[in-house]
Amino acid sequence: MSTTDKEDAAAAPVVPPWDSFVAIGDSFTEGMTDALEDGSDDPLYVGWADRLAMEISRRRIAAGQEPLKYANLAIRGKLIGQVNREQLDAAIMMKPALMSIIAGGNDMIRPGSSADKVTTLLEEMVVKVRAHGIEVLLCAHYAPRHSPVLELTRPTVAIFNSNLWSIARRHGCYVMDQWGLRSLNDTAIWAPDRLHLTGEGHQIMMNAALEALGQPIVDADYQTPAPAGKDRFAASENIAWVKDHLWPWVKRHSRGRSSGDGRSPKYPQLVPVTDDFLE
Template identity: 70%
Template structure:
């Protein structure tokens, strides 16, 4: 297990089980171990977090962490509430990550207040059952001129989220202030999903949010000035190959997650061979 300090004492991992719910961000797109597959299983920040927490538990002589990931790409927050939340609580986890609303926020005319109202409903129900909650303050999309149009809505969402976290004593993974994520090389060609290295940075942000020592002490290192914005040519390619197909698909009432099922629908023990 990697650590940013050989002498630092790592506090015990207090959670026996962890369930992640959400959309493509938590599913892990586009971080795959098999790029040749037409339908790969993605390994994202939540899977890497589960592996790191489990390794720490095992090192302390405890049983491996039990983990489930119910996230499905394309899901709106209402769908996450209807399809994933009750199933997650039924597993009686010690910790749940509720990261939802990203797909809502990039849609024109969205109401961040309505989105966070439903988020608070989930948080309140989880905390009432004694489940600890990890939330996420969304990243700042200023590096992308088009997606950046939703920046003000995201800022309001994040402000509401921090208030919810204080009211219910939740953990928060803060991506808004994470300047390293402004490095455009960490993002997939669709400008929405992270690469392998991007998910490792987010995993460290999650560890810090949970009060656990990070793996990489440099994970917050700011992006270089010449890498923190997309070039005009990149934006044109993105609009043609990603934005237009997205608009067309949603105008037809379709989603990238239609017909999909969760990759880890039940709690499983995260052993050393969980991630290759």
């Protein structure tokens, strides 16, 4: 190959190889709290997965290929067992080229949860999907440092992530690394409940997903660490959070209720991601 040919190859855009993508999971993949429109009592959330689907489709269309087909079955509040029972088989039946399986976060914030049990089920799900020739995107969960209560889950999350990297190696999965993203330590990109990301946070995760998939990123600075002094909430903010968010969450779950009760997936079937996707 000549020097000119090599330069042309290097300059050529990277065309995503997947023609279809299905995302399953909980609120993180549903997209909370990256609202499409502000002020709605029940907004449509966009989130990293929708953003990823739009970027992959944009690149495919620019290369003269058909737009990506995309479904998102994720529903807020779901435990990994529910994701397995309610979403996995439906996702496999769509025969996508790529599937993201991101679950277990709601399990790990519950007292007495076992990261080993969660990842045992996760591996069973991965094996089932990979047996159909579907590529899998996983996620190493965030290391909660910004909140003294959520920080108590760090040991459980660390075990989960260690197991997840082993699962990915055994079964040839992609992994986006929330744990290692120092930009997520910025308190400004977290919603008031401290469990969900803002639109800026989901944009960061979209870049992390692109990088995990071997695709060019959109924002070169997405890994920039949080500004000094912005990586922890103040004591007064922690007190307000306990009153306004933690205590209502405890009461709801003590009654066996979930924020996802009665909800349906926002994109239950594969749809082409075109320019008017979110209109």
